Amino acid sequence: MEVNISRENNTITVCFSGRLDTPAAQEITPQMNALAEEAFNTIILDCSEMSYISSSGLRIFLTIRKSAADKGAKVIVRGICDDIRSVFMMTGFLNLFEIQ
Amino acid sequence: MKSEKKDNKKPGISVRLRVLLVIVAAITLEATSIIQFVYAQREIKQEASLRAKSELKSAENKIMDVVDQAEAAVRNSIWIAEWCLEYPDSLIRIPQLVVGKNPAVVGSTIALVPGYSEKFPLYSPYATRDLETGEIKILSLATEEYDYPTMEWFTKPIELNDSYWSEPYFDENGGDILMTTFSMPVKDKNGTIAAILTADISLDWLTELIGEIKVYPNAFNMVISRSGQIMVCPVETLVMQTTVDQFALASEDYEALDRVNHAMLSGQSGEMPVRYQGQANHVYFSPVERTGWSLSIVLPEKELYSGVRRIGMIVKLLQLLGLAMLIVILRVATKNQAKYHRLNEQKERMENELHIAREIQMAMIPKTFPPFPERKDLDLAAAIIPAKEVGGDLYDFFIRDEKLFFCIGDVSGKGIPASLVMAVTRSLFRAMSAHEDSPAKIIASMNNSVSETNESNMFVTFFCGVLDLNAGRLRYCNAGHNPPMILTDAIRMLPVEPNLPLGILSGMDFIEQETPFLYDDALFLYTDGLSEAENATQEQFGEARIEQTLHGRKRSQDHLENIKQQVSLFVGDAPQSDDLTMLFIHYLGHANKKSHHLTLHNSIEQITLLPDFVDAVAEEAQLDHEAIFNLNLALEEAVTNVIMYAYPEGTDNVMDIDARVDGKRVSFVITDSGKPFDPTAKEAVDINAEMGERPIGGLGIHLVRTIMDTVNYERKEEKNILTITKNY
Numbered sequence: 001m002e003v004n005i006s007r008e009n010n011t012i013t014v015c016f017s018g019r020l021d022t023p024a025a026q027e028i029t030p031q032m033n034a035l036a037e038e039a040f041n042t043i044i045l046d047c048s049e050m051s052y053i054s055s056s057g058l059r060i061f062l063t064i065r066k067s068a069a070d071k072g073a074k075v076i077v078r079g080i081c082d083d084i085r086s087v088f089m090m091t092g093f094l095n096l097f098e099i100q
Numbered sequence: 101m102k103s104e105k106k107d108n109k110k111p112g113i114s115v116r117l118r119v120l121l122v123i124v125a126a127i128t129l130e131a132t133s134i135i136q137f138v139y140a141q142r143e144i145k146q147e148a149s150l151r152a153k154s155e156l157k158s159a160e161n162k163i164m165d166v167v168d169q170a171e172a173a174v175r176n177s178i179w180i181a182e183w184c185l186e187y188p189d190s191l192i193r194i195p196q197l198v199v200g201k202n203p204a205v206v207g208s209t210i211a212l213v214p215g216y217s218e219k220f221p222l223y224s225p226y227a228t229r230d231l232e233t234g235e236i237k238i239l240s241l242a243t244e245e246y247d248y249p250t251m252e253w254f255t256k257p258i259e260l261n262d263s264y265w266s267e268p269y270f271d272e273n274g275g276d277i278l279m280t281t282f283s284m285p286v287k288d289k290n291g292t293i294a295a296i297l298t299a300d301i302s303l304d305w306l307t308e309l310i311g312e313i314k315v316y317p318n319a320f321n322m323v324i325s326r327s328g329q330i331m332v333c334p335v336e337t338l339v340m341q342t343t344v345d346q347f348a349l350a351s352e353d354y355e356a357l358d359r360v361n362h363a364m365l366s367g368q369s370g371e372m373p374v375r376y377q378g379q380a381n382h383v384y385f386s387p388v389e390r391t392g393w394s395l396s397i398v399l400p401e402k403e404l405y406s407g408v409r410r411i412g413m414i415v416k417l418l419q420l421l422g423l424a425m426l427i428v429i430l431r432v433a434t435k436n437q438a439k440y441h442r443l444n445e446q447k448e449r450m451e452n453e454l455h456i457a458r459e460i461q462m463a464m465i466p467k468t469f470p471p472f473p474e475r476k477d478l479d480l481a482a483a484i485i486p487a488k489e490v491g492g493d494l495y496d497f498f499i500r501d502e503k504l505f506f507c508i509g510d511v512s513g514k515g516i517p518a519s520l521v522m523a524v525t526r527s528l529f530r531a532m533s534a535h536e537d538s539p540a541k542i543i544a545s546m547n548n549s550v551s552e553t554n555e556s557n558m559f560v561t562f563f564c565g566v567l568d569l570n571a572g573r574l575r576y577c578n579a580g581h582n583p584p585m586i587l588t589d590a591i592r593m594l595p596v597e598p599n600l601p602l603g604i605l606s607g608m609d610f611i612e613q614e615t616p617f618l619y620d621d622a623l624f625l626y627t628d629g630l631s632e633a634e635n636a637t638q639e640q641f642g643e644a645r646i647e648q649t650l651h652g653r654k655r656s657q658d659h660l661e662n663i664k665q666q667v668s669l670f671v672g673d674a675p676q677s678d679d680l681t682m683l684f685i686h687y688l689g690h691a692n693k694k695s696h697h698l699t700l701h702n703s704i705e706q707i708t709l710l711p712d713f714v715d716a717v718a719e720e721a722q723l724d725h726e727a728i729f730n731l732n733l734a735l736e737e738a739v740t741n742v743i744m745y746a747y748p749e750g751t752d753n754v755m756d757i758d759a760r761v762d763g764k765r766v767s768f769v770i771t772d773s774g775k776p777f778d779p780t781a782k783e784a785v786d787i788n789a790e791m792g793e794r795p796i797g798g799l800g801i802h803l804v805r806t807i808m809d810t811v812n813y814e815r816k817e818e819k820n821i822l823t824i825t826k827n828y
Contacts, residue, residue: 020710020739021707021708021736023704023706023707052729052732052733053736054733054736054737054740054800054803055800055803056740059796059797062794062796063796065791066794069792074568082726083725086726087733087803090787091799091803092787092788092789095788096791096794
């Protein structure tokens with residue numbers, strides 16, 4: 001699992017690549033928690049290179065979503081494959097996120 | 101033809117038997133009545149003899165009474181007469197005395213022996229009582245006409261030198277009075293007979309007395325004198341006119357009469373049979389002493405036995421009536437018996453035929469176990485325990501084109517109709533499944549046939565299954581039968597559509613169902629004879645008990661034996677009221693199937709081992725990418741749960757993951773030895789909740805539930821066992 005974070009004009013873009021399974025989620029959780037504390041207007045979660053996500057990954061997404069909502073910031077999920085889309089569907093995440 | 105002959109023969113035997121019975125009865129009755137008649141005759145004869153003798157004795161006594169009076173009158177006067185001999189003039193008073201003092205004496209005389217007295221050479225004063233006035237007149241018998249010295253009453257006592265009773269005679273002076281005379285010699289001092297003293301008695305009373313003896317209405321009595329003179333006799337013309345000897349001589353029956361005459365005249369007493377004018381008679385006779393008379397009673401045998409003969413006739417009539425009734429009763433009885441016999445025979449024949457029919461049916465259904473010894477992928481056993489009354493349970497199975505066709509059914513009701521419908525149903529099953537693979541279609545066409553010919557409104561609950569032995573797929577259709585038990589990871593009732601039983605409505609559609617039926621899966625089919633088997637307290641065996649007995653892996657035959665044993669223990673002595681039918685199918689196909697196993701430590705890092713494991717399983721199950729993704733996700737969530745919650749942090753423990761692919765079904769069994777933890781007990785996540793209400797956790801089990809078809813948790817032997825299954 002690789003995570004690339006870039007910041008530009010109050011917009012944070014997070015690129016995930018690989019499998020966001022439980023061990024991977026555990027691994028990136030501290031980094032993501034820190035990210036959630038930052039100030040931003042928009043956060044883009046780029047999943048174009050992400051092949052898999054489990055509930056631990058979804059939990060990270062949810063944490064970011066909640067944190068963004070607190071500051072009135074926007075969360076955009078970008079480039080999810082069909083597999084992950086179906087996971088989003090199963091969990092009701094399609095309604096929680098702006099999907100691009 | 102055979103039965104007709106038999107029917108004709110039966111009455112033939114009974115007719116002979118009937119005739120024999122009647123003959124025996126007739127002989128017995130006749131013999132009894134003859135013996136009775138003989139004994140009765142003997143008794144009657146004895147009785148008559150006794151009566152006759154007693155009558156004779158009584159008559160004799162009465163006669164003797166009169167005789168004694170006469171004798172006494174004379175004897176009492178003898179000494180006076182002897183005394184008077186000295187004074188011949190006074191002799192005239194003696195007869196007067198005899199008559200006067202003795203009412204029984206009608207006349208008396210003292211007749212001097214001629215020449216004894218010089219004064220009266222012939223002297224015989226006779227005193228007689230006038231029958232009308234009662235006055236005593238004195239006559240003299242010493243007349244020339246009478247010539248008393250020649251008279252019997254005079255000569256005989258002198259001749260005998262003793263007293264003497266004369267022969268009876270008609271009194272010449274006193275009219276038609278029958279008389280007899282007692283005479284006694286009167287002797288002088290020298291002992292010379294000087295005179296004869298007599299007393300006459302009338303015998304009129306004798307006829308009367310004898311007439312009174314009436315032993316039997318037609319019997320008659322006779323008195324004869326010493327010489328055989330008939331003194332008393334019903335034929336009046338014979339009285340004093342003839343002797344018995346004369347009578348006998350004149351008769352054709354001389355010999356018989358002579359014999360009895362001889363006996364009577366010789367003073368004997370007794371009885372004798374005498375045939376006279378073709379009639380048998382009995383003559384009882386007895387002498388009257390001193391007078392030399394003989395009394396007799398003549399009794400016609402006809403008269404004697406008329407009573408017993410009349411009774412005999414009545415008895416004979418009754419016997420004939422009885423025999424006639426016996427014949428009628430026997431006839432009716434044999435008719436009824438024949439009828440009953442015929443009915444019984446018919447019933448027996450029907451029952452026999454029914455049993456034969458049932459045996460034929462039983463022979464038609466497969467009964468050799470194991471039925472397919474060459475097949476390693478199937479272990480099948482079946483059993484029917486028939487109730488006492490023939491019932492309508494059936495099962496059947498056969499393999500065609502690598503498919504196992506099987507069925508179980510229960511015809512409503514019992515007895516002949518059920519049995520017949522069962523045979524028809526079984527034949528229909530074979531016929532319809534010969535070219536048809538769909539259980540629903542097989543059942544539909546069976547239903548049409550049964551419904552069209554169903555005049556007795558019977559129906560059949562029927563379960564039909566087709567097991568594809570290669571694909572491990574079971575298609576089935578249930579027409580109102582109780583659902584079978586399916587034994588996979590757990591034992592449960594096979595879900596069945598509520599189709600109507602066969603025979604209710606023609607043209608109906610039946611819903612077919614399908615289930616994977618994989619290696620080691622088993623199906624247990626049964627009829628309500630098992631679930632509704634009752635013990636003495638009317639408690640039913642029930643499905644719970646069936647399920648209990650099915651636990652554990654056994655050979656099919658052993659399963660059935662076990663159930664039979666359990667049922668018989670449960671039922672005890674209560675009679676089995678219904679057929680009990682069972683079919684156990686254990687599928688052992690896909691023998692070359694791989695088994696998948698993975699052991700994980702309770703570390704999150706171990707999750708990375710799952711994708712390869714899932715890939716291997718998915719390869720066997722030939723799953724696409726999406727399915728693999730989902731399976732991986734579900735398994736990861738399930739395993740993460742165990743890693744996170746089952747064991748205390750920092751300890752090293754393991755869990756086992758077993759995966760099974762059964763055709764189109766994939767299942768994972770996750771076993772750990774941690775603390776009891778049931779992930780399925782977690783509350784479901786509301787995925788539609790607003791952002792603010794969404795909790796962070798709980799998504800994992802939600803995903804498992806969403807992806808998999810079944811999620812089953814078990815705590816067994818200190819282990820958590822989570823089974824998740826997905827059908828494709």
